Structures are given as structure tokens and as C-alpha cells.
Amino acid sequence: MTKSIEQRIQDIVDNKTNEKAFIDYKMIEYDLSSKKKWEVVKDVIAMLNSEEAYGEDKFIIFGVVDATLYIKGLENKMTDDSEYQHLFEFIKPRPRIETGEVVLRKKD
Numbered sequence: 001m002t003k004s005i006e007q008r009i010q011d012i013v014d015n016k017t018n019e020k021a022f023i024d025y026k027m028i029e030y031d032l033s034s035k036k037k038w039e040v041v042k043d044v045i046a047m048l049n050s051e052e053a054y055g056e057d058k059f060i061i062f063g064v065v066d067a068t069l070y071i072k073g074l075e076n077k078m079t080d081d082s083e084y085q086h087l088f089e090f091i092k093p094r095p096r097i098e099t100g101e102v103v104l105r106k107k108d
Helices: 005-014 035-048 081-088
Strands: 023-026 059-062
Touching: 005 059, 035 059, 035 081
Parallel strands: 023 059
Antiparallel strands: none
């Protein structure tokens, strides 16, 4: 049985999987209203170009402190997917990218 994306993300966080070519943690979401919005494109391209991550699904998980893998959560609702999708149009060939919110349970 194939795990859902939500289950896979929960497993990554539960297992305190370190950052690697296909997993990146961000404490806060990208600021898409500033020049820093291109950081998301840079991060996605880096993941796409990684030989280590070839053929793997890739995850950028917001609301997790990357040093300790503590689940902090996001203070605000996540930016609408359409704003991210617009930026991803600048990546050629255009990758298939999904964004969304996953409510994580904290593991005791």
C-alpha cells in the first residue's frame, strides 16, 4: 500500500529525518511579497538538480526548526498555491509541484 503524502511527511518529521537533497525544513514560509520570493525557485531548482534526489519526491516542510527538528508550526495560514505556481512557471522544463497544508501531530 502506498502512503499518502501526509503520512510520508508525518513519518519524516516523526523520525527526525535530517535535511538532505530531497528534504528541506524552513521555520517560516517564503516571503513571496519581496525580492526574496526567488529563494523558493532557487531551493526547488537545487533539489531538482541533485543527483542524490533523482527519482525521489522532494519536500520543503515549513514550521519545523531545522537544527532541532522541533515542530513549531506556522503562525499564519499558508500562502495560496497559485502564488507559488506562478513562480514555478519560471522553471524550465516545468516540474510538477504541489503545495498544501498538513496538520502534524507531535510525537511524544
